[in-house]
Amino acid sequence: MGKPRIVILGAGYAGIMTAVTLQKKLRLDDAEIQLINKHAYHYQTTWLHENAAGTLADERTKIAIDQLIDPRKIEFIQDTVTHIDVDEKKINLVQSELDYDYLVVALGFEMETFQIPGLKEYSLSMGTSNQAKILREQVESQFATYTNTGANTHPLTIVVGGGGFTGVEYLGELTDQLSNLCKAHNVKQENVKIITVEAAPTVMPGFDSELGEYAMQYLEERGVEFRLGTKVKIVKRDYIVVEKAGAVEEIPTSAFIWSAGVRANKIMEKSGISNNKGSVKVNADLRAPGYHNVFVIGDCALIYSEDGETYPPTAQMTMQEAKVCASNLVKLMKGDVNLDAFYFKDRGTIASLGRKDAIGNIFNNRKTFGKEAIVLKQIIDNRVLYQIGGWPLLFKKGKFKLFH
């Protein structure tokens, strides 16, 4: 009998962490492992708001996959998954077809448009490394055009749809970068308007309300205007239509950035696995219901807490899932069918507000702000690098510049 074949789809936090854990735990002849990803690099998704604002170079966020994997143990295939068929145990890629004995689906998230007309066509986003790059270039081009046309009769208006975690982190970076953008393109800062439209009555819904308040005040002091309780109804090329308590208004936009929703990868919908808009309610051992050989992890997995609430998908949870998934695969390779159950260990959450401040909930819900939160955020970012690529990656890509 040949070696069992494990196929891992996606090299985000979920896929790459599963791959590097497996390569540490398995010997050369234990399994044949294939890792499939669209690009030749893994990117640190949690840093994309920095790339999008231009405060961190794109290359810092990207990590070549061949630097992370041992080619004797894992074959990397750069290709795009087009279809998963778990009944036939077949994966269609653009350039080939694969079969597997064990499958790990880690294809991550995509933008949720909530069927808002024009959102897909006219909004910018930062869900992938390429999207973050396009966002930055488009915003820069708006600054360049603003000067070139001499159109100082109307403000240069950047509107962010969504005052959640991602939107707030982006606003922190953007406000840090604003004076550089203005200087580089000869735009007066008073001619730039930054507006955030949020449907909920507070920013960072779901996060601690006091920390949300702090974030909002911090950003308001840096010129961000918040429109809370306001829904985006239509997106056009150069304006959006919003609605608050029945009152409808048009807001002109030089750039409209959507950060208000993610959903599981659409590929899951036609995979044969029971799902809700792509999200798979996985068993305790992270396997898809009804499929003993298929694990679904990361933002494609729906996981419930002990009190019956779904956990919001995060990188922190994804990394923990990947380790349990890898150790369960090792058990299966050894013929042990008593797999481990996944329990999320919440180590706290920190949101950055640019380079000079951050907010977070840590150790048993203690709130943190300012320098302590900045240091903790960097420790989290560096810890992820260490977990993925050890000391070499940490020294190469780590964040060590504490205060700017």
Ligand SMILES: Cc1cc2nc3c(=O)[nH]c(=O)nc-3n(C[C@H](O)[C@H](O)[C@H](O)COP(=O)(O)OP(=O)(O)OC[C@H]3O[C@@H](n4cnc5c(N)ncnc54)[C@H](O)[C@@H]3O)c2cc1C
């Ligand atoms: C700007 C931003 C900031 C964030 N900040 C935080 C934070 O501070 N803390 C936190 O815990 N979480 C944060 N998150 C959420 C976190 O990034 C996600 O929960 C995490 O990335 C999920 O990991 P994943 O591996 O499931 O998916 P992803 O990171 O989306 O990785 C999926 C991978 O699959 C690849 N892929 C997708 N489709 C295909 C296909 N068809 N074929 C081949 N390959 C494919 C992609 O290229 C990618 O490499 C943030 C998210 C964003 C966007």
